[in-house]
Amino acid sequence: MRTCWRDERRIVMEKTVGLEMNDTFNEKDIPKYIASYMFIKGYATGKKLNQTLLALSLARRLHENQYRKGEKLPYIVHPIKVCTTLISYGIEEDIILAAALLHDVLEDCKDFFPLGGKELVDYYGFDEEVLVIVKLLTKESGLNQHELNVYFKAIEENPKAALIKLSDRLHNSATLYTFTYEKMKKYIRETEDFLIPMASYCKKYYVQYNNAFTILKTNISALNMSAKNMMEKHEVSE
Numbered sequence: 001m002r003t004c005w006r007d008e009r010r011i012v013m014e015k016t017v018g019l020e021m022n023d024t025f026n027e028k029d030i031p032k033y034i035a036s037y038m039f040i041k042g043y044a045t046g047k048k049l050n051q052t053l054l055a056l057s058l059a060r061r062l063h064e065n066q067y068r069k070g071e072k073l074p075y076i077v078h079p080i081k082v083c084t085t086l087i088s089y090g091i092e093e094d095i096i097l098a099a100a101l102l103h104d105v106l107e108d109c110k111d112f113f114p115l116g117g118k119e120l121v122d123y124y125g126f127d128e129e130v131l132v133i134v135k136l137l138t139k140e141s142g143l144n145q146h147e148l149n150v151y152f153k154a155i156e157e158n159p160k161a162a163l164i165k166l167s168d169r170l171h172n173s174a175t176l177y178t179f180t181y182e183k184m185k186k187y188i189r190e191t192e193d194f195l196i197p198m199a200s201y202c203k204k205y206y207v208q209y210n211n212a213f214t215i216l217k218t219n220i221s222a223l224n225m226s227a228k229n230m231m232e233k234h235e236v237s238e
């Protein structure tokens, strides 16, 4: 009998990083993400987005038992949100949606990637471009201003990475209340200095994604503005 594409991947996956396809998932977490998980699964199945389907199940396994800081939500809600936001803004490219689902795995699941991410291509069969995008999005901690600038500029030169970065920022900006005061302030500043200019640049130069960049820019700007106003009020009343 012919083994199908997904069975082959499954065998490869079990052999390499010790992830078992029949692993059980934390029962209490499942209701918190399953609806949007199934939405992506249905959407990707209907459109035959194989990289996205593979990314969806891999991201779920890799982020299992990780939680969003300050929120009691399983971490996978975040990459899922970043992906569904892009779908709702009209993005339907397999590579982009797959990379959106995997955008935090090299940063947050290092133990599974002793080769630094090559595993995504060599073992899991992702397109080289998915790896390129995920690597662009992976940020070392403790970067200085110059390094940050280099990091954001490199993303800006790749419209697919930029779409994911901005969708990521939109979700994080919407959940800023989980941050400490200092971190919130830094984040708002960073959004102003790097992300909003990035959105303006991309909107102008990547016409094929103009619609998505326009909505991202509008929404991020609005959230950032209201967070900033709130913080200023707080400072005045101190």
Ligand SMILES: [Mn+2]
Pocket (backbone or CB within 6 Å): 078, 103, 104, 168
């Ligand atoms: Mn993220």
